[in-house]
Amino acid sequence: MIVVEEKLPKHPDTRILERFDDGTGKNIHPVLDRVRATALKDFKRLGIPAGKNERYRYTAVGKLLDRPFVPLLHPHHRNFKVEEIFRCDIPTLDTLEFTVLNGFFFEEQETLMELPGGVLVGGLRQALKQVPQLAEAYLDNLSNTVNDGLVALNRAMATDGFFMYVPDGMVMDKPVQLVNLVKDDEDIMVQHRSLVILGKDAQAALLICDHALSEQKFISHGLMEVFVGENSAMEITKLQNEHNSMTDLSSLFIRQERNSRVRTNTISLHGGLIRNNLHVILQGEGAENQAYGLFLMDRKQHVDNSVFVDHAAPHCFSNQLYKGVLDDEATGAFDGKILVRPHAQKTEAFQVNKNILLTDHAKMNTKPQLEIYADDVKCTHGATVGQLDEEALFYLRSRGIHEYEARMLLMYAFAHEVIREIKIDPLQDRIHELVDKRLHGELPRCHTCLVDYHK
Amino acid sequence: MLTIKDLHAEIDEKDILKGINLEVHPGEVHAIMGPNGSGKSTLASAVVGRDYVNITQGQILYFREDLTALSPEERALKGIFLSFQYPVEIPGVSMVNFLRAAMNEQRKYKGEGPMSPSDFLKLMREKKTLVGIDSALTNRSVNEGFSGGEKKKNEIFQMAMLEPKLAILDETDSGLDIDALRTVAKGVNALKKPDNATIVITHYQRLLNYIVPDYVHVLYKGKIIKSGGKELAFDLEEKGYDWLKEEYENSLNGSL
């Protein structure tokens, strides 16, 4: 039997599938099975992105998967409450908090939580059962459009995650907080996917916190699809504060209808290897997208932000601002692309990536790209890689501020341009505080076992 | 309080200062004048400790202590202040945070605790009025989007906050209209005490009508080629620098 299979042309990476294929992911829901079937085909075609893949040139994810790890396909038996293992570090922030543990939605009660106005929040599996027509109509509509082997792998493997539905006209007054936790005794690989749907004239804010609670060499890939209806507004803040042996992969897909407004803020404070894909489709006229990112990396940490903004309709606006500080031997990459389709006239699209290298060993690769097929557009892009402004540093020191503090002030100022774009005030304050602590080296994280698999 | 002895300094291996001697005592106002490119700012930079100014010979003593071994912040904490010719913009660092950091470093150095926020704001208000700086400016980032004149006022405002013993004002008058010049000068004069000293760098005599110097020095090609009382400034205003340059070149030729 094995001989027969060997005859089929197989991408070498499909080895990895065997490690996942214990059958547990099957038959949970027909929609997941359908998605898995197409995803497997995609994965067999694409494989894990390797060095020759332009979009993954600076982040060797292939090597990750060569390591021994345990794919986690079903939730462990849990006999504890989330509060016992994790407390959110943002106490002043009044949010509705939900947890995904090791890729599976963690909730005592089975059914989706129903909030005033018909808002539904809960686990993806549960949503597929409870509101199948809604979940089925949207699931995988965005993530199936990209040629990315990592995304295909997630689509093939993930069977749970977070779900949120905000009906037409519903303005949520509290932000929803999604805490992605990883905790295990083994080096597990976690794949989860989430679905967020906003109807028309709706408003919501989502805070996503990625944490690792033990020091194993985890690999986590969280995929999220966000559908934002006409005239709706959504703010997503993602906070990554993990340890040096954590690999945090994230793929966020957003589709925006007419006159919708979305703002994302991706704040990476710690992590062994972080790769964030952000894929935005401006589908309806007058849609507006603001994508902000801030990363502060040191030691041998690696961070890679890959942003793709697709102007698929006229009169849309997009703005990207990603800023990073790399210390020690940290490495980073930014790959931002703006695509303006032929009929997307009157597009305004901007992109800036600014980086500060604190040592000669830190390294940043930045690649802003414009691909424009419409003629009546306003687009700019730019990138800088440099050191702290020596003139400014001297100015501060000449007023008696010690060099160390002066550097902190300047780095803080550099980061401020991004942080000030977080529009939830208590969250902005808290992130300011976290960044300040991070810059002073006072933010707790695991100091052991550096990742060794990135370039 | 400041003694500069035979100071030679280079920038990028180019000799800029070629043997400066200067003695400043408490309570004095010295003016340093001279054409552009003479080395006036370089001299100021050497005193405050810019690292690209490489001192090759001579000494800078401040209350008998060799300054050259000290970091810029140590010099500042000991009471040396430079009003920059070109104050730098620092986006993202608010004036308030910046000044509070500077004030508190100074207090720490003197063994005092940090200032209470209300005392700090009170002091800011007081000094703002003294130097006539627009209140809104201190709510912004350091120098960001300030006009040339506003930047200069901001320098004097910082000086008023920090109350240095030795203030060096590098071309503080350039870019100021006559009214702004008057308020700035008024501020500087109000800060004058018997135990502090001021070095005013300028190439116009105009400012010296308002901040009256005890001594005037002319710096040319990295050397002080003439020193005198305040009347020297009037001579320069009337006759320009050419006669001095000529006198200097002739003296060089004569000595050959």
Ligand SMILES: Nc1ncnc2c1ncn2[C@@H]1O[C@H](COP(=O)(O)OP(=O)(O)O)[C@@H](O)[C@H]1O
């Ligand atoms: N940062 C610098 N790098 C290189 N050369 C400099 C620098 N600053 C000043 N110089 C040079 O030093 C000389 C003196 O300049 P400066 O001290 O600014 O003169 P002044 O203030 O009298 O106009 C000039 O020839 C100038 O080009």
Ligand SMILES: [Mg+2]
């Ligand atoms: Mg000058």
